[in-house]
Amino acid sequence: MRSIRLFPAFLATLALTACAPSTPSASSAAPETEPVRSELFAMDTVMDLTVYGTDPAEGEALLADAEAEIRHLEGLLSVTDPDSEIYAADHSGGVPVPLSEDTADLVAQALTLCERTGGALDISIYPVVRAWGFTTVDYRVPGEEELQSLLRAVDWTRIRLDGDRLTVPDGMEIDLGAVAKGYTGDRLMDLFRDRGVTSALVSLGGNIQALGSKPDGSAWRVALQDPDGDGYAGVVELRDEAAITSGGYERYFEENGVRYWHIIDPADGHPARSGVASATIVGPSGIEGDALSTALFLLGPERAADCWRANDGFDYVLLLEDGTVQISEGLEDRFSLYGDWEGRDLTVIRR
Ligand code: AMP
Ligand code: MG
Numbered sequence: 244m245r246s247i248r249l250f251p252a253f254l255a256t257l258a259l260t261a262c263a264p265s266t267p268s269a270s271s272a273a274p275e276t277e278p279v280r281s282e283l284f285a286m287d288t289v290m291d292l293t294v295y296g297t298d299p300a301e302g303e304a305l306l307a308d309a310e311a312e313i314r315h316l317e318g319l320l321s322v323t324d325p326d327s328e329i330y331a332a333d334h335s336g337g338v339p340v341p342l343s344e345d346t347a348d349l350v351a352q353a354l355t356l357c358e359r360t361g362g363a364l365d366i367s368i369y370p371v372v373r374a375w376g377f378t379t380v381d382y383r384v385p386g387e388e389e390l391q392s393l394l395r396a397v398d399w400t401r402i403r404l405d406g407d408r409l410t411v412p413d414g415m416e417i418d419l420g421a422v423a424k425g426y427t428g429d430r431l432m433d434l435f436r437d438r439g440v441t442s443a444l445v446s447l448g449g450n451i452q453a454l455g456s457k458p459d460g461s462a463w464r465v466a467l468q469d470p471d472g473d474g475y476a477g478v479v480e481l482r483d484e485a486a487i488t489s490g491g492y493e494r495y496f497e498e499n500g501v502r503y504w505h506i507i508d509p510a511d512g513h514p515a516r517s518g519v520a521s522a523t524i525v526g527p528s529g530i531e532g533d534a535l536s537t538a539l540f541l542l543g544p545e546r547a548a549d550c551w552r553a554n555d556g557f558d559y560v561l562l563l564e565d566g567t568v569q570i571s572e573g574l575e576d577r578f579s580l581y582g583d584w585e586g587r588d589l590t591v592i593r594r
Contacts, residue, residue: 425533
């Protein structure tokens with residue numbers, strides 16, 4: 244199995260980590276077999292996959308297949324690889340492009356989520372993200388005229404998916420970066436489940452997705468990164484769910500004392516400033532969690548609560564820039580603040 248070393252710089256960008264910051268309970272029953280684990284770098288991030296309860300050879304083969312699935316999806320979705328389907332659609336000059344079943348499925352789900360978030364998530368924001376330098380790490384603050392001109396080509400409602408044919412109008416480009424890792428997590432859970440695994444945990448660049456519970460039957464305990472430092476701010480318990488975070492601290496640059504981050508408000512083309520330092524979604528769907536964490540970061544506390552009330556099937560944690568915390572009621576009994584965040588003001592949002 245190919246694996247890579249985890250570099251500290253990447254580790255520092257993880258929004259969530261599967262390692263519980265608390266002392267493991269001494270009464271935990273020992274798993275019957277050793278977990279099988281692999282690490283890889285894909286989709287521009289460090290990924291860490293662990294399956295429990297398989298025999299070693301079976302576990303290794305499964306993780307090799309999981310890695311192949313990740314590489315397969317990466318190859319379809321990359322915006323920079325001229326062989327990818329998304330690249331083909333982005334450079335089609337507005338001509339319909341045939342998609343594989345996987346890409347069509349992801350684009351269909353992504354468009355639905357653009358709609359459900361009222362356009363906070365907009366997969367056609369890519370040219371604006373690029374203008375800020377987030378795609379090349381060649382950071383700059385674009386002028387207002389440039390942003391306004393780029394925004395004229397940002398409108399997810401103009402992206403057409405007819406069956407397996409995708410049309411990206413000439414002058415527009417799409418990028419599925421805000422949802423690709425969540426979708427990949429869903430696919431990995433399907434793969435593990437199909438192969439009879441009942442306990443697995445993946446971290447895809449800080450997106451945590453869990454299959455089942457820990458081998459001893461207890462919930463996974465997942466730590467949320469402190470947006471103000473390297474430690475943790477909270478711990479949430481998961482079973483058969485994803486915990487997916489979007490935060491301004493994950494990718495940013497500073498100029499003249501101002502911090503600019505990678506989540507862009509389609510309304511004005513600027514990094515979203517909603518008072519949210521990080522937004523975490525907890526729920527059964529990885530792609531939904533990924534889309535909604537990006538969207539709730541952008542929407543801010545009030546509109547995030549409205550979005551949650553209008554949609555079933557997920558809960559959320561907002562760590563706010565003013566140091567306070569909001570959680571939706573489904574997490575009341577399974578979220579706790581941690582470290583520097585312990586004792587901070589926490590509001591439970593109710594339906
Ligand atoms: P995430 O880390 O999942 O929150 O996704 C953030 C990434 O999605 C950024 O690095 C951009 O490439 C892209 N992005 C930024 N703003 C938006 C937006 N409003 N809608 C969709 N994608 C976005
Ligand atoms: Mg996302």
